[in-house]
Amino acid sequence: MDTSIRVEQRDAVAVISLNRPDKLNAFTPDMQRALQDVLTGVERNEEIRAVVLTGEGRAFCAGQDLESIQHHPDLNYGEVLKQGYNPLILKLTKLEKPVIAAINGVAAGAGVSLALACDFRIASERASLIQSFVNIGLIPDSGSTWLLPRIIGLTKAIELMFLGEKISAVDAARIGLIHRTCPPEQLLPEAMALAERLGKLPTKAIGMTKRALYKGLGNTLEQSLEYEAQLQELAGRTNDHQEGLRAFFEKRTPEYQGR
Missing domain, CATH: 1.10.12.10 (Lyase 2-enoyl-coa Hydratase, Chain  A, domain 2)
Structure with a gap:
């Protein structure tokens, strides 16, 4: 049984947790499929009116698990995206229920893309985000090149993507990348309060x-x-x-x- 994704229904809110804390919640193909399956279930469940997406441990999501591809030099990255990440991002953006990313720690690479595909982004003051693709000679993917410039503007998106520098949650809020920050212990309560408020709306x-x-x-x-x-x-x-x-x-x- 796959345990990389945890889901808990709290009244009208589904709390989905990425659950590979020892790997900073980095994605594997199994984890991608599990998350898609959970989102499909949320989509079909009329009792669920809002979603909170967060990570276990000290990270939100570190993006792709590079260890899982280390010994596959001939891996077709395009197919990895088409089969795993792209359907996942589309599933989030097409889910007709509000989705709140509760960014509890570092979000890197496709982990940032995952957060961008959510409707609201609330982050712990200790969290950080990094468009890390350029640091390993890749381009931003999983929707980042489409979503990020639309959220923060082309000028800032170019800076973050070309330089691959980490940005704090506080600075991310300042440029409109996330909605707001809060102390770590208040992150889930704040995300839940927003989800419950949204869940009472039409x-x-x-x-x-x-x-x-x-x-x-x-x-x-x-x-x-x-x-x-x-x-x-x-x-x-x-x-x-x-x-x-x-x-x-x-x-x-x-x-x-x-x-």
Whole structure:
């Protein structure tokens, strides 16, 4: 039984933990598949309304486990990405439930990409992030070249990717790479509080908003206007919208069910 991914459901929140602390939660193919399977289960479980993704031990995720490829000089890195990382990143960005990365320690390489694919990023004040690919003669992958410049701008993305220097969580928050930092002992409580807050909101509308945002990054204004109209038609038919309207007119707090 694969134990590299732990998942715990706390009411409407799924807490997913990368669980290879002795290897700084570095990815292996089995771990990638296990995480994809867990996310598929979360996607299908209507009781789960939000997700917290974190790491066990002193790291969030150190990226690829280099020891696992050390003795495979002919390994096709492109296939590794196509079969493992790329589907995982797409799964996260297409998951129509809010995902919070609780960055408890170092995030390096594809570990940064994993965090970038989440909707919110909260980090321990002791955490750090590094686009480490250039330090071993590789290019940033797992969506980093698409996500990072869109999050922090091209100028800063070039600096982080070309130089491969570590950035502290505090500095990462300053440039908009993460949303905020907190003391280590408050990280999971803060992430849970945000997840619980999101879990009480209209999940369908949030999911459609996420869909529109990612599609909009490659659309013209005209295309986005048309897509918004399509999604709004769907949102207008949800139970949550009807509940929101009733609550508005009855002057009460809505009780959304994510339907």
